Amino acid sequence: MARTTRSTTALTVKDNAQHIWLAGLGALATASEEGGKVFEDLVEKGAKLEKTGRARLEKVLHKAQGRARTLRGEAEGALGRVSAPIDHGVATALNKLGIPTRKEILALTRRVEELTRTVQTAKRRPAKKAARRAAK
Numbered sequence: 250m251a252r253t254t255r256s257t258t259a260l261t262v263k264d265n266a267q268h269i270w271l272a273g274l275g276a277l278a279t280a281s282e283e284g285g286k287v288f289e290d291l292v293e294k295g296a297k298l299e300k301t302g303r304a305r306l307e308k309v310l311h312k313a314q315g316r317a318r319t320l321r322g323e324a325e326g327a328l329g330r331v332s333a334p335i336d337h338g339v340a341t342a343l344n345k346l347g348i349p350t351r352k353e354i355l356a357l358t359r360r361v362e363e364l365t366r367t368v369q370t371a372k373r374r375p376a377k378k379a380a381r382r383a384a385k
Contacts, residue, residue, distance in 0.1 A: 340350065350356070
């Protein structure tokens with residue numbers, strides 16, 4: 250009787266081991282079949298999440314850019330209001346010291362250029378007349 254119990258137990262262990270082995274193979278087959286589907290589902294969900302995330306990011310970015318433009322405009326206006334009196338004060342001080350303004354310097358530069366052209370033109374005329382006289 251001891252032999253029968255041992256051989257029955259050995260058969261039961263062998264059968265259980267066989268079942269475990271087959272269950273493992275079945276799990277592997279299921280994982281390889283379902284793994285592709287799961288991967289595709291994950292890719293699809295990731296694409297949807299990326300699309301909504303980009304939309305949200307673009308919305309926030311657009312709003313931030315609008316706010317930055319508004320703040321830049323306000324800052325430029327404030328700078329103009331602050332710098333105008335300072336510019337006026339500096340111009341007044343420079344005028345009292347006899348230092349010409351930019352406009353005055355530009356006007357003088359233009360006038361000097363005009364005079365230079367006039368002098369050059371006047372120099373060419375006598376040279377042409379002298380050349381004509383020498384040719385006669």
